[in-house]
Amino acid sequence: xxxxxxxxxxxxxxxxxxxxxxxxxxxxxxxxxxxxxxxxxxxxxxxxxxxxxxxxxxxxxxxxxxxxxxxxxxxxxxxxxxxxxxxxxxxxxxxxxxxxxxxxxxxxxxxxxxxxxxxxxxxxxxxxxxxxxxxxxxxxxxxxxxxxxxxxxxxxxxxxxx
Amino acid sequence: xxxxxxxxxxxxxxxxxxxxxxxxxxxxxxxxxxxxxxxxxxxxxxxxxxxxxxxxxxxxxxxxxxxxxxxxxxxxxxxxxxxxxxxxxxxxxxxxxxxxxxxxxxxxxxxxxxxxxxxxxxxxxxxxxxxxxxxxxxxxxxxxxxxxxxxxxxxxxxxxxxxxxxxxxxxxxxxxxxxxxxxxxxxxxxxxxxxxxxxxxxxxxxxxxxxxxxxxxxxxxxxxxxxxxxxxxxxxxxxxxxxxxxxxxxxxxxxxxxxxxxxxxxxxxxxxxxxxxxxxxxxxxxxxxxxxxxxxxxxxxxxxxxxxxxxxxxxxxxxxxxxxxxxxxxxxxxxxxxxxxxxxxxxxxxxxxxxxxxxxxxxxxxxxxxxxxxxxxxxxxxxxxxxxxxxxxxxxxxxxxxxxxxxxxxxxxxxxxxxxxxxxxxxxxxxxxxxxxxxxxxxxxxxxxxxxxxxxxxxxxxxxxxxxxxxxxxxxxxxxxxxxxxxxxxxxxxxxxxxxxxxxxxxxxxxxxxxxxxxxxxxxxxxxxxxxxxxxxxxxxxxxxxxxxxxxxxxxxxxxxxxxxxxxxxxxxxxxxxxxxxxxxxxxxxxxxxxxxxxxxxxxxxxxxxxxxxxxxxxxxxxxxxxxxxxxxxxxxxxxxxxxxxxxxxxxxxxxxxxxxxxxxxxxxxxxxxxxxxxxxxxxxxxxxxxxxxxxxxxxxxxxxxxxxxxxxxxxxxxxxxxxxxxxxxxxxxxxxxxxxxxxxxxxxxxxxxxxxxxxxxxxxxxxxxxxxxxxxxxxxxxxxxxxxxxxxxxxxxxxxxxxxxxxxxxxxxxxxxx
Ligand code: FES
Ligand code: FES
Numbered sequence: 001x002x003x004x005x006x007x008x009x010x011x012x013x014x015x016x017x018x019x020x021x022x023x024x025x026x027x028x029x030x031x032x033x034x035x036x037x038x039x040x041x042x043x044x045x046x047x048x049x050x051x052x053x054x055x056x057x058x059x060x061x062x063x064x065x066x067x068x069x070x071x072x073x074x075x076x077x078x079x080x081x082x083x084x085x086x087x088x089x090x091x092x093x094x095x096x097x098x099x100x101x102x103x104x105x106x107x108x109x110x111x112x113x114x115x116x117x118x119x120x121x122x123x124x125x126x127x128x129x130x131x132x133x134x135x136x137x138x139x140x141x142x143x144x145x146x147x148x149x150x151x152x153x154x155x156x157x158x159x160x161x162x
Numbered sequence: 163x164x165x166x167x168x169x170x171x172x173x174x175x176x177x178x179x180x181x182x183x184x185x186x187x188x189x190x191x192x193x194x195x196x197x198x199x200x201x202x203x204x205x206x207x208x209x210x211x212x213x214x215x216x217x218x219x220x221x222x223x224x225x226x227x228x229x230x231x232x233x234x235x236x237x238x239x240x241x242x243x244x245x246x247x248x249x250x251x252x253x254x255x256x257x258x259x260x261x262x263x264x265x266x267x268x269x270x271x272x273x274x275x276x277x278x279x280x281x282x283x284x285x286x287x288x289x290x291x292x293x294x295x296x297x298x299x300x301x302x303x304x305x306x307x308x309x310x311x312x313x314x315x316x317x318x319x320x321x322x323x324x325x326x327x328x329x330x331x332x333x334x335x336x337x338x339x340x341x342x343x344x345x346x347x348x349x350x351x352x353x354x355x356x357x358x359x360x361x362x363x364x365x366x367x368x369x370x371x372x373x374x375x376x377x378x379x380x381x382x383x384x385x386x387x388x389x390x391x392x393x394x395x396x397x398x399x400x401x402x403x404x405x406x407x408x409x410x411x412x413x414x415x416x417x418x419x420x421x422x423x424x425x426x427x428x429x430x431x432x433x434x435x436x437x438x439x440x441x442x443x444x445x446x447x448x449x450x451x452x453x454x455x456x457x458x459x460x461x462x463x464x465x466x467x468x469x470x471x472x473x474x475x476x477x478x479x480x481x482x483x484x485x486x487x488x489x490x491x492x493x494x495x496x497x498x499x500x501x502x503x504x505x506x507x508x509x510x511x512x513x514x515x516x517x518x519x520x521x522x523x524x525x526x527x528x529x530x531x532x533x534x535x536x537x538x539x540x541x542x543x544x545x546x547x548x549x550x551x552x553x554x555x556x557x558x559x560x561x562x563x564x565x566x567x568x569x570x571x572x573x574x575x576x577x578x579x580x581x582x583x584x585x586x587x588x589x590x591x592x593x594x595x596x597x598x599x600x601x602x603x604x605x606x607x608x609x610x611x612x613x614x615x616x617x618x619x620x621x622x623x624x625x626x627x628x629x630x631x632x633x634x635x636x637x638x639x640x641x642x643x644x645x646x647x648x649x650x651x652x653x654x655x656x657x658x659x660x661x662x663x664x665x666x667x668x669x670x671x672x673x674x675x676x677x678x679x680x681x682x683x684x685x686x687x688x689x690x691x692x693x694x695x696x697x698x699x700x701x702x703x704x705x706x707x708x709x710x711x712x713x714x715x716x717x718x719x720x721x722x723x724x725x726x727x728x729x730x731x732x733x734x735x736x737x738x739x740x741x742x743x744x745x746x747x748x749x750x751x752x753x754x755x756x757x758x759x760x761x762x763x764x765x766x767x768x769x770x771x772x773x774x775x776x777x778x779x780x781x782x783x784x785x786x787x788x789x790x791x792x793x794x795x796x797x798x799x800x801x802x803x804x805x806x807x808x809x810x811x812x813x814x815x816x817x818x819x820x821x822x823x824x825x826x827x828x829x830x831x832x833x834x835x836x837x838x839x840x841x842x843x844x845x846x847x848x849x850x851x852x853x854x855x856x857x858x859x860x861x862x863x864x865x866x867x868x869x870x871x872x873x874x875x876x877x878x879x880x881x882x883x884x885x886x887x888x889x890x891x892x893x894x895x896x897x898x899x900x901x902x903x904x905x906x907x908x909x910x911x912x913x914x915x916x917x918x919x920x921x922x923x924x925x926x927x928x929x930x931x932x933x934x935x936x937x938x939x940x941x942x943x944x945x946x947x948x949x950x951x952x953x954x955x956x957x958x959x960x961x962x963x964x965x966x967x968x969x970x971x972x973x974x975x976x977x978x979x980x981x
Contacts (some may be wrong), residue, residue, distance in 0.1 A: 100700055102447060133898070
């Protein structure tokens with residue numbers, strides 16, 4: 001197996017390792033960098049538990065090799081908050097957008113890019129926006145509300161915290 | 163579908179059935195039904211009824227949950243499993259030499275290796291046996307054949323490809339009806355050569371037959387409740403960590419029942435039980451799929467024991483879907499009888515259960531078909547009889563719940579479909595028909611014809627509320643108008659009764675272990691507390707709701723109470739979390755243990771206040787002298803005194819344990835109404851609205867209950883419209899990935915509209931009943947009834963779930979509607 005040196009900026013920190021060409025990005029994040037907030041739920045790019053943000057786009061890190069991410073900026077759940085909680089994290093807590101929490105980091109990363117592209121999404125747009133991420137526990141109602149909460153808070157920081 | 167009438171008796175029409183439309187809430191004096199959640203504690207304490215944000219959430223939203231795959235121990239090895247490509251085959255040879263020659267491969271474990279330790283077979287929860295690894299033949303597709311242990315997961319995955327297995331394929335038995343013929347025997351390890359596992363009957367057969375003989379209307383339907391899979395987003399896995407120096411086996415594993423697993427491991431392996439520690443860390447969803455002990459767990463533990471190093475095994479999704487325990491898979495032939503007034507009088511069921519290659523259902527021992535006999539549901543009828551057979555087939559073993567209590571879903575689906583069919587057949591509105599047939603509030607506690615004693619209920623109130631919320635009458639008008647225009651719209655109702663909280667020790671056990679559950683509470687000197695339980699949350703929110711129960715009783719703020727579960731070295735023994743049993747059992751234990759502490763606190767307060775115990779009264783969070791609230795000791799002051807200034811005749815400390823044995827099960831219920839629009843051209847079903855009114859007794863946390871209901875509803879939608887584990891004629895699983903096994907996304911899942919009525923359980927210490935599963939039980943027939951309601955006038959009588967556009971399109975085509 002050919003070895004390659006990768007250097008990936010994850011949550012603002014440079015990581016550099018010699019890895020097998022076939023090492024999946026999700027395993028690199030979880031095992032080489034010990035960031036276990038990114039989860040694995042399938043082997044067919046179906047569940048979205050492994051969603052991270054690579055150069056501003058939400059991707060499923062189980063379907064990208066670590067070598068493909070070399071030189072890129074990766075953001076994981078451990079990096080979303082800038083001190084305290086990100087409004088999306090807050091939304092998930094406030095609105096009960098999680099139960100077992102296994103899908104939650106992937107959902108939050110997906111929601112983050114969704115709101116960056118579309119700061120004021122309709123319910124329908126939110127549902128389609130997270131349709132690549134499966135949740136078995138919540139029935140999605142409260143995930144949608146969590147994202148709506150975050151959108152409102154990001155758009156009008158004052159109003160939502162009042 | 164056979165509907166037959168006795169021609170000598172008149173066929174009924176709507177106006178001859180007396181319909182009760184308005185029933186007063188709370189007709190039963192002891193257990194009144196209310197609508198509003200009330201609280202007795204202030205927000206700072208957050209006792210029962212508060213909409214408290216979950217205490218466990220901060221770690222999850224920050225990616226700091228600790229799931230099994232997150233544990234990395236020094237020197238840890240990885241296991242991967244070679245699986246059978248055949249559903250039924252002889253194993254002629256396993257050649258692992260190439261795999262063993264690979265760098266980083268330490269061992270290949272086969273059935274023969276396990277046989278040397280007597281571990282190649284294991285008992286199932288239903289006292290059947292199941293192979294851990296085969297020595298001579300495989301009996302299902304994707305069965306574990308041997309395991310590779312390697313230094314990392316990629317090497318292990320490579321090595322399983324390098325194991326050469328020579329099979330001689332045998333004819334498989336795929337259909338349970340073929341299994342009955344006993345032409346091919348699945349389990350030739352058994353003395354008796356048959357595929358039949360058990361036969362089970364409940365109810366009075368003669369009385370039921372007599373009722374059917376004299377009935378005016380009888381409807382009959384064949385239904386299949388398909389094989390499905392819980393598919394929690396986290397698969398199953400473990401890290402087995404045997405320490406040769408201490409001889410202790412520590413196992414991190416995805417289990418809903420850690421204590422029972424410890425005992426099973428001790429019995430199976432012969433290891434002393436005190437040397438086994440099962441740690442069930444954060445669990446990424448369970449829903450019943452994490453109750454059984456799978457072969458992988460045993461092999462991983464043996465590998466760690468033999469090698470003396472930690473071994474990690476994490477299933478991939480395909481292994482999870484193809485080999486882990488399935489749910490449902492019941493074939494039913496069901497009949498319902500009505501008298502000359504259209505009143506339901508009897509139910510008769512013949513069932514065939516497909517258990518795959520072993521009966522590894524997770525039922526209480528005495529209940530081979532689980533609690534299926536609850537099948538008379540919410541309706542007061544005279545007699546019922548259930549007749550069941552179970553067979554082996556060449557499929558994975560199982561029979562676990564899928565977010566439900568032991569086969570209740572199958573029962574509810576059947577009775578709710580039949581009830582709607584009967585209403586349609588009699589020309590009566592299905593809502594009015596239910597109102598007229600419900601068990602009445604004053605009949606509780608109600609003894610059902612199959613022997614259950616329902617604790618409390620008010621079915622009329624729940625249905626009435628759902629009808630009001632959805633504007634039922636308006637919808638029926640709209641439906642008529644649409645029908646005139648040739649548009650298909652349907653309204654489906656399901657008014658289910660659940661049975662949860664197993665259970666009273668006299669009838670309920672798993673492998674002989676009684677189904678009590680436990681709580682142990684310790685109040686620290688500063689008035690903060692820790693409580694440990696025998697259950698194990700997989701997302702249900704125990705860290706919050708148990709704390710609220712204790713806060714309610716002791717007045718200690720819920721935020722000051724830590725809840726721990728899942729470590730068998732520290733938690734009290736319990737049977738675990740499934741079948742909505744946590745609140746009915748461990749939740750009750752929490753209240754009872756807290757009451758013991760409160761009683762001791764009273765003695766300490768009396769000592770501190772120099773008053774007589776009898777002169778004290780409790781007020782939210784303090785014991786006070788009756789009539790003089792200024793002479794009081796708060797629970798925090800009392801806790802401090804328990805360690806610093808306790809009376810001479812009392813022991814120090816403030817703690818209590820309770821092992822709660824419920825006197826009965828609890829019977830949550832609800833009424834759901836679903837509205838669908840059907841595209842005549844494509845058969846596509848659009849769920850326009852879905853209103854769910856649940857009654858789970860007293861509500862501990864409305865926010866958590868809403869979440870549980872929403873999640874349960876989507877897991878009810880799933881088998882109703884999307885999910886089914888399908889096999890081809892060779893027994894190959896065709897739905898082994900999430901690309902084929904269709905778990906609903908946020909797009910398929912409707913915006914659920916929920917509400918509640920509150921009819922407390924009279925026997926539960928806090929009047930709660932449990933809720934996590936009711937919606938999974940109640941939703942599928944509401945959806946199926948809506949679809950059939952849209953097409954009944956075209957002659958469509960029944961469609962089996964999952965109701966796909968293709969099935970609808972086919973039904974419409976058969977009815978001559980689409981080309
Ligand atoms: S792990 Fe399921 S999509 Fe990546
Ligand atoms: S919260 Fe459990 S899978 Fe989403």
